Amino acid sequence: MEKLLIIKIGGNIVDDDAALATFLSDFANLDGHKILVHGGGKLATRMAAQLNIPQQMVDGRRITDAETLKIVTMVYAGFINKNIVAALQARNCNALGLCGADGDVILAHKRNHPVMDYGFVGDVDTINAKLITTLLEQHISLVFAPITHDQQGQLLNTNADTIAQEIAKGMSPYYETTLVYSFEKAGVLLDAEDDSTVIPSINPEHYQQLKQQQKIFAGMIPKLDNAFAAIRSGVSKVIIGKAEQLPALVEGKTGTSIIA
Amino acid sequence: MEKLLIIKIGGNIVDDDAALATFLSDFANLDGHKILVHGGGKLATRMAAQLNIPQQMVDGRRITDAETLKIVTMVYAGFINKNIVAALQARNCNALGLCGADGDVILAHKRNHPVMDYGFVGDVDTINAKLITTLLEQHISLVFAPITHDQQGQLLNTNADTIAQEIAKGMSPYYETTLVYSFEKAGVLLDAEDDSTVIPSINPEHYQQLKQQQKIFAGMIPKLDNAFAAIRSGVSKVIIGKAEQLPALVEGKTGTSIIA
Numbered sequence: 001m002e003k004l005l006i007i008k009i010g011g012n013i014v015d016d017d018a019a020l021a022t023f024l025s026d027f028a029n030l031d032g033h034k035i036l037v038h039g040g041g042k043l044a045t046r047m048a049a050q051l052n053i054p055q056q057m058v059d060g061r062r063i064t065d066a067e068t069l070k071i072v073t074m075v076y077a078g079f080i081n082k083n084i085v086a087a088l089q090a091r092n093c094n095a096l097g098l099c100g101a102d103g104d105v106i107l108a109h110k111r112n113h114p115v116m117d118y119g120f121v122g123d124v125d126t127i128n129a130k131l132i133t134t135l136l137e138q139h140i141s142l143v144f145a146p147i148t149h150d151q152q153g154q155l156l157n158t159n160a161d162t163i164a165q166e167i168a169k170g171m172s173p174y175y176e177t178t179l180v181y182s183f184e185k186a187g188v189l190l191d192a193e194d195d196s197t198v199i200p201s202i203n204p205e206h207y208q209q210l211k212q213q214q215k216i217f218a219g220m221i222p223k224l225d226n227a228f229a230a231i232r233s234g235v236s237k238v239i240i241g242k243a244e245q246l247p248a249l250v251e252g253k254t255g256t257s258i259i260a
Numbered sequence: 261m262e263k264l265l266i267i268k269i270g271g272n273i274v275d276d277d278a279a280l281a282t283f284l285s286d287f288a289n290l291d292g293h294k295i296l297v298h299g300g301g302k303l304a305t306r307m308a309a310q311l312n313i314p315q316q317m318v319d320g321r322r323i324t325d326a327e328t329l330k331i332v333t334m335v336y337a338g339f340i341n342k343n344i345v346a347a348l349q350a351r352n353c354n355a356l357g358l359c360g361a362d363g364d365v366i367l368a369h370k371r372n373h374p375v376m377d378y379g380f381v382g383d384v385d386t387i388n389a390k391l392i393t394t395l396l397e398q399h400i401s402l403v404f405a406p407i408t409h410d411q412q413g414q415l416l417n418t419n420a421d422t423i424a425q426e427i428a429k430g431m432s433p434y435y436e437t438t439l440v441y442s443f444e445k446a447g448v449l450l451d452a453e454d455d456s457t458v459i460p461s462i463n464p465e466h467y468q469q470l471k472q473q474q475k476i477f478a479g480m481i482p483k484l485d486n487a488f489a490a491i492r493s494g495v496s497k498v499i500i501g502k503a504e505q506l507p508a509l510v511e512g513k514t515g516t517s518i519i520a
Contacts, residue, residue, distance in 0.1 A: 050311055070339060078338020079330060082407065082415055086361040090413030096363040101346040103356040103400055134398060138391065140363055147342065153350030155342055 004136070004175035005034040005250055008164035010183030013243045014041035014080060023182070024084065026246040028091035033136045033175065035167060036095075037144045038084060039160040044068075044075040056119075064119040064157040072157050073099075077145040084143050095141045100124075100148030101155060103131045106163065108148035108156050122148040122156025124163065127170035165226040165235075172234035179235050180250055181223055182243035187256035188224065192217040198241075203259040204228060227258040264396070264435035265294040265510055268424035270443030273503045274301035274340060283442070284344065286506040288351035293396045293435065295427060296355075297404045298344060299420040304328075304335040316379075324379035324417040332417050333359075337405040344403050355401045360384075360408030361415060363391045366423060368408035368416050382408040382416025384423065387430035425486040425495075432494035439495050440510055441483055442503035447516035448484065452477040455502075463519040464488060487518040 007027065013019050027036060048055055048071050056063040064072065081097040088095035100106030100122075108122030135142060144167070146160035161181065168179040186195035188202055190210075202210075207224060210216050216224065227238040241255020248254040267287065273279050287296060308315055308331050316323040324332065341357040348355035360366030360382075368382030395402055404427070406420035421441065428439040446455035448462055450470075462470075467484060470476050476484065487498045501515020508514040 073342055074334035074338040076338070077342045078334040078336070082333055082337045082359050082361055085359075086409045086415050087413050089361055089364055089409060089411055094364060095361075096358075097361075098356075099342050099345075101342055101349055101355075101357075103398075104349055104354055131398065131400075134394070138363075138394060140391075149346045149349060151349055153347045155346050 001174075001176045003032050004171055004177045005030060005032065005180065006037065006164055006168045006171070006177060007034065007180045007182060007246070007250070008037045008160055009039065009243055010181075011039040011041035012184040013182070014038055015043070019244060020084075021087070023243050023246060024087050025091055027141075028088055028093035029247070030250060033141075035132075035142045035144065036084070037146070037160050037164040037167065038076075038080060039146060040072060040076050041080065043079065044072050047071050047075055058116055061118065063117070064121050066120065069120040069155060069157055073147055073155055077147045081143060081145040088141065088143070093141055094139060095143050096135060097143040097145065099145045099155070100158065100163075104128055104149075104151065105131055106144075106148045106158070106166070107151055108158055109150055110154065110156060120154065120156050122150065122158040124148060124158065124166040127167055129170050129174060132167070132171060133174060159222075161223055161226045165230045168230050168235045168238075169233040172236070177235050178237040178239065178250065179227070179230050180246075181227065181238070181240045182246060182249060183240075185242065186245075186254070187241040188216070188220060190215055192219075195242075199256050201257040201259050224258075231258050231260045261434075261436045263292050264431055264437045265290060265292065265440065266297065266424055266428045266431070266437060267294065267440045267442060267506070267510070268297045268420060269299065269503055270441075271299040271301035272444040273442070274298055275303070279504060280344075281347070283503050283506060284347045285351055288348055288353035289507070290510060293401075295392075295402045295404065296344070297406070297420050297424040297427065298336075298340060299406060300332060300336050301340070303339065304332050307331050307335055318376055321378065323377070324381050326380065329380040329415060329417055333407055333415055337407045341403060341405040348401065348403070353401050354399060355403050356395060357403040357405065359405045359415070360418065360423075364388055364409075364411065365391055366404075366408045366418070366426070367411055368418055369410055370414065370416060380414065380416050382410065382418040384408060384418065384426040387427050389430050389434060392427070392431060393434060419482075421483055421486045425490045428490050428495045428498075429493040432496070437495050438497040438499065438510065439487070439490050440506075441487065441498070441500045442506060442509060445502065446505075446514070447501040448476070448480060450475055452479075458501075459516050461517040461519050484518075491518050491520045
């Protein structure tokens with residue numbers, strides 16, 4: 001089986017031009033088949049403010065109304081995605097950007113929640129492994145924006161961590177897949193403010209224990225839930241760590257390794 | 261040789277939700293390999309006004325400064341491109357959206373004009389016929405936004421008529437290519453306000469004659485120059501006409517046919 005690297009970069013890296021440039025150089029230098037999934041960063045929030053579009057928050061979560069969907073589609077699938085692709089092309093990495101509607105590559109449905117309406121938010125149903133394989137075989141590196149579609153003409157805002165996990169899960173039958181969540185922290189930390197408290201590896205029992213002791217800070221829980229879901233679904237390796245250490249991270253020499 | 265249809269839609273169609281929906285249904289129903297190239301429409305201009313970004317015009321031409329490039333990248337490659345792709349997916353047409361940086365599909369250079377600086381405007385050098393062929397062979401219909409790149413990391417705003425012509429030219433060695441410029445008018449008109457004055461076919465001599473008599477209105481000249489350039493470069497057929505008559509137009513039953 002050939003290897004496939006799937007790397008998610010967090011919004012804080014996308015927002016920082018210098019950090020992003022370094023990351024993209026490191027990504028371009030990685031050997032073999034590779035996929036980049038990017039989040040949104042603060043540009044969409046800034047754009048909404050400039051356009052006087054109020055952001056609705058319910059229980060700390062942003063609601064994607066029609067105007068917000070328009071902005072995230074422009075910013076994520078347009079500005080951020082195409083600038084990353086152009087920057088990778090300049091680094092001799094033949095990148096191609098996709099959102100979920102392109103080639104029906106990520107099919108989703110509008111979230112159906114019993115109590116609250118998140119608006120145009122998508123939960124992933126399937127990924128198109130055939131199209132992804134065809135493009136990877138052309139030595140093309142794929143760059144995914146966190147926008148999906150429902151096959152009924154509706155674009156949907158979708159969590160980038162989840163997209164990375166779903167692609168990793170969907171590609172695992174065909175490739176030995178490593179999923180890397182890279183962001184501004186050194187990995188899963190016992191003290192969110194101290195990179196030296198990184199946990200080198202974590203298994204489900206250890207994770208439950210740390211959660212019960214409230215030693216996992218809230219923002220990490222969805223990421224870790226995604227990471228364990230990926231491992232359970234056949235992904236070979238999941239690693240969480242610092243974007244600026246990408247070469248060491250993909251080899252599991254730094255960051256936190258998720259263990260089945 | 262297999263056939264390939266390349267269809268450009270004008271900005272006025274993109275701006276009109278009902279006209280666009282009808283057009284996309286017609287496009288989805290066309291048989292065989294097909295490519296759609298879309299222009300920008302007025303959304304980018306509206307967005308620039310809302311964001312208080314002044315539009316610089318020199319001799320009636322818009323200058324693409326850095327802020328304008330950001331907006332056209334968001335609007336053309338993000339909002340318009342992805343909404344068209346999602347709408348085609350809903351019509352059982354497996355569409356995939358690209359800008360020129362994606363897979364290095366349209367390589368361009370920043371326009372180098374002896375007198376004036378158009379800003380981040382690209383003139384096309386080459387198209388990647390191999391990637392386009394690979395995708396068409398997967399029964400994918402391609403949707404191009406009018407944004408290219410220079411392989412040095414710079415995105416460039418590029419005329420959509422020219423992109424359609426360059427793709428048609430670049431694909432002609434491999435496909436029997438028909439290029440259709442579809443917009444709000446019935447074709448090349450003797451009276452710009454009267455659709456009944458459409459010229460059914462036009463050759464270079466006839467074109468020169470009409471230009472000298474000032475019977476071709478100014479806005480049509482770049483389109484016709486592109487059309488004749490396409491025919492000279494090996495494109496089988498070039499047809500100009502009304503977007504709402506797409507099925508008849510691609511068969512040459514209406515509109516203006518460009519003759520070598």
